[in-house]
Amino acid sequence: KEKVEITKEQQALMKVIADAYNRHQIPQDVAKKLLQDQYSAEENFLLLTEMATSQVQVLVEFTKNIPGFLSLNHEDQIALLKGSAVEAMFLRSAQVFSKKMPNGHNEVLEDRIRRSGISEEFMTPMFNFYKSIGVLHMVQEEQALLTAITILTPDRPYVKDQQAVERLQEPMLDLLRKLCVLQHPQKPQYFACLLGRLTELRTLNYYHAEMLTSWRMNDHKFTPLLCEIWDVE
């Protein structure tokens, strides 16, 4: 049986990433707002654009704390953020969705999202992903590392120095693998399962522009930042 040990520098890396992730939490108020009232498709779309805009700003701050990220080529830094922002949004949404809430609130939240204005065809892949994240019961450190690993995906479009990104992603993957073995000793496949979620996340990325333009309303307005990130307008 392999004796898994987290080294001193891996402990330091974990602390930096986890602190950055906790410091840059999105207020969980989107779930509270959705539980308060059933909004119209227009109001929900506005809520999404507000939440998404602040989430991108939070993501940039988190990313700046990833050791080595700011030493990457500047265009590559932008390419990594642009390439991962939507996935980070769905990952964060999945975490918000999976939070255990008082009786019946999780069902109400699901119903509010189902009736938010998103077209029917995207519900199944989206909720399948949310449920597959939920059953993993990830701890904060795993969520933080998984977000950092998603951002540091070397094969995003327009990334020039992929090796430099791989060199930053590898220590995160190694640390996450050890963490999974230590946190979930009874689930030897847990690490592989987490990485499988990243593949599922990419398929949601594929749908995101159409999810937005097919939102059941006319005249979809986006902030300039979201036009950059969402490949819309």
Ligand SMILES: O=C(NC1CCCCC1)[C@H](C1CCCCC1)n1c(-c2ccc(-c3ccccc3)s2)nc2ccccc21
């Ligand atoms: O506000 C939200 N998510 C915040 C984003 C930033 C980080 C915190 C969460 C939206 C709301 C959905 C209902 C209507 C209002 C907006 N949301 C979604 C999304 C469904 C589709 C989404 C999307 C993203 C990009 C492109 C195309 C589509 S996000 N899943 C949720 C699961 C649980 C709680 C909220 C959730």
